[in-house]
Amino acid sequence: MANFNLRKAEPKDVPDILRLIKELAKYEDMEDQVILTEKDLLEDGFGDHPFYHCMVAEVPAEHRKVEGYAVIGFAMYYFTYDPWIGKLLYLEDFYVMKEYRGFGIGSEILKTLSDTAVKSRCSSMHFIVAESNKASIDFYKRRGASDLSLQEGWRLFRIDKENLLKMSAEE
Amino acid sequence: MTKFNLRKAEPKDVPDILRLIKELAKYEEMEDQVILTEKDLLEDGFGDQPFYHCMVAEVPAEHRKVEGYAVIGFAMYYYTYDPWIGKLLYLEDFYVMKEYRGFGIGSEILKTLSDTAVKSHCSSMHFIVAESNKASINFYMRRGASDLSLQQGWRLFRIDKENLLKMSAEE
Numbered sequence: 001m002a003n004f005n006l007r008k009a010e011p012k013d014v015p016d017i018l019r020l021i022k023e024l025a026k027y028e029d030m031e032d033q034v035i036l037t038e039k040d041l042l043e044d045g046f047g048d049h050p051f052y053h054c055m056v057a058e059v060p061a062e063h064r065k066v067e068g069y070a071v072i073g074f075a076m077y078y079f080t081y082d083p084w085i086g087k088l089l090y091l092e093d094f095y096v097m098k099e100y101r102g103f104g105i106g107s108e109i110l111k112t113l114s115d116t117a118v119k120s121r122c123s124s125m126h127f128i129v130a131e132s133n134k135a136s137i138d139f140y141k142r143r144g145a146s147d148l149s150l151q152e153g154w155r156l157f158r159i160d161k162e163n164l165l166k167m168s169a170e171e
Numbered sequence: 172m173t174k175f176n177l178r179k180a181e182p183k184d185v186p187d188i189l190r191l192i193k194e195l196a197k198y199e200e201m202e203d204q205v206i207l208t209e210k211d212l213l214e215d216g217f218g219d220q221p222f223y224h225c226m227v228a229e230v231p232a233e234h235r236k237v238e239g240y241a242v243i244g245f246a247m248y249y250y251t252y253d254p255w256i257g258k259l260l261y262l263e264d265f266y267v268m269k270e271y272r273g274f275g276i277g278s279e280i281l282k283t284l285s286d287t288a289v290k291s292h293c294s295s296m297h298f299i300v301a302e303s304n305k306a307s308i309n310f311y312m313r314r315g316a317s318d319l320s321l322q323q324g325w326r327l328f329r330i331d332k333e334n335l336l337k338m339s340a341e342e
Binding site (some may be wrong): 021024025028033034035036040044049052058075076078079080081082083085086087090092093110111115117120122123124125126127128129130132133137140141143144145146147148149150152153154155156157158159160161162163165166167168170 | 176182192195196201204205206211215222223240247249250251252253254255256258262263264265281282283286288289293294296297298300301302303309314315316317318319320321323324325326327328329330331332333334335336337338339340
């Protein structure tokens, strides 16, 4: 199978995007943690001020291995800002359905994102990977990725809503 | 000294923002890595589509310890997107000049950011901290922060421009 098409996501793709987000979460045993709805995705991605951008990979009808699905992969990204060098492209989610792997779709998505990053005048692409995910780490390292956590000791922190409200309410 | 004022940054603050970015970089011994200019900061933060948001801390003239400076601290942040829960507030840079520390300015900045996050319907605040920066780690842990790198094994990766161009040019 060699025929697939990559394009910018449109509002009509929101149900497929949510389906793929849930598939990827299921793969990480976290499917019940996805509380986002189609309505959220629509408002947040296709309103006046998009909080994310998406590209989707689709296959023509005759190449569908899995019943009914035309959109078989996606990448979600947004722009972030480094105070030393400026704009960056941040790759948030990246997934191709199992049945469609091994055909270069992932590579093609990353290549297109690289092009988007350069055209948008971004200095680099950033993303996080779980240290246990050796397959993904290798995939990215083969394409020149550096592990900044390993090299520079960066750790990702979170202050959740409960604690944000606590701080917000303090005198 | 207790008097200070926190407010949204305006275009006129750009020279001070760049000065403080460089001061923070100098503190990390990386001052020559700041290639961003006032022009970049102006276009990227105050154009049609801001790539970052900033709040600044200023002191009234009579309280200035350091000659000429009214803006003595800042926080740079932007919105990111988690495909499971939606909008997040990402704290990118956070700095108060040495002479003005210990007066609760940092706490007040974080409190205001927490309020901003909640009002913008963000589920959490995210940020990275170098593992060697014990003082900052404690500052955040005292406010309920969790180390996601430690808990979940997340590592930050970068694909720099050279490698983005390589991928972009591949057939």
